[in-house]
Amino acid sequence: MPHTLLLVDDEEKVLEFMEPFLRQEGFQIITAANGREALQKAKEQRPSLVVLDWMLPEMSGIDVCRELRKTGNMGIIMVTARTDETDKIIGLELGADDYLTKPFSLRELVARIRSVLRRLEGHGEASVEMIRGELTISEAQLRVWKRGEEITLTPTEYRLLLTLAAKPGIVYSRLQLLQAALEDDYLNDERTVDAHISRVRKKIEDDPANPVYIQTVYGFGYRFGDRT
Template identity: 60%
Template sequence: MQPKLLVVEDETRMLEEIQTYLLHEGFRVLNASNGKEALTIARSERPDLVVLDWMLPEKSGIDVVREIRQISNCGIIMVTARSDESDKIVGLEIGADDYLTKPFSLRELSSRIRALLRRLRGPEDRLMLLERDNLIISEAKCQVFQDGQEIQLTPTEFKILYTLAARPGMVFSRLQLLKAALADEYMGYERTMDSHIRNLRRKLGDDPANPRYIQTVYGFGYRFGEQS
């Protein structure tokens, strides 16, 4: 599932710009315009990461960080116009994970968010989770999410998709995919692979004429698009 973010910013225009950009990047985004509202949402929604302005009405960003740290180990990125090194140290010492000084680009913010989320995941989780374009594929839970929405797949469809997505660009024959999906039970089912691929493309919204995810390599088999 796509990470859930809480963006806390009292400047309405900036809040809207950040939220719009991060939604386009595929995140689930909640927002708050003051410290008290941020804490209420943090307690009820349990975000994976908080992007938090230092100067806020009702409660300061520093106070919000302190209280969030009493209930959650989520990632926290402080955003502020304060550039003094001592301010950065204070923010990090009370529990923030990263610090971004205004003005900043939305692209840099997105990169910082992704980097922090990668650090927060354990090594075992990273090995069992594939991120391909707007898809999140969890081997451990046998789940696939597209733009934060779960895609319902059969066990065979999931194994085929995971096999392809684990090695983008690598071509698999129909027989190889069936062996991966059905193990010793694949004999006699090779001709069914095209049906599984059609079902996968339909569920993923993949245009057969110009597939984004599962591409046909005529005379050989299928591959997961490297651009994904």
């Protein structure tokens, strides 16, 4: 069954640029021209992924991203003309799975969309449930619970957590995490993993400043605590 994409941009020409090509690639397309319309359509039609412009009328793309993350695990790709690296980190920390700077090619957009969707689908892993301390991680359902209460993670956050939790005590470099959990989209941007790790810690740690689960190995990368 084809995936449904929600394209959100207040410039009609941008939507006209993206929509026909994405339909040819086999996606079902719905569109929205402002933030409030985007939230309403996302709620009603539950798209697999949202391609979300940063600058929108009525409600910014950042605010839309924040609200979407409260309601579901759909993929989110932020699209913006802003090139400041700080803006990128902000977008990722608020829950975006990827960040694309204008101008971009349609083939690059499709590649990014397919990459996020693969992470969302979990690459078809076998049904496995891991218990790590107070965390329960279901590979079959792509879900995580802590003390019985479900934690909402983005597909990218889930893949990072799963990669680390599968081998407690093993140290992963940022590059290894990028390759294992984020595939090859970010190979020249290792800081991306720090933003995602920060978000995961805020969700799973009792004290994110003193993490028990995802620990920093200074000068190298991260490991999952082997005493959890």
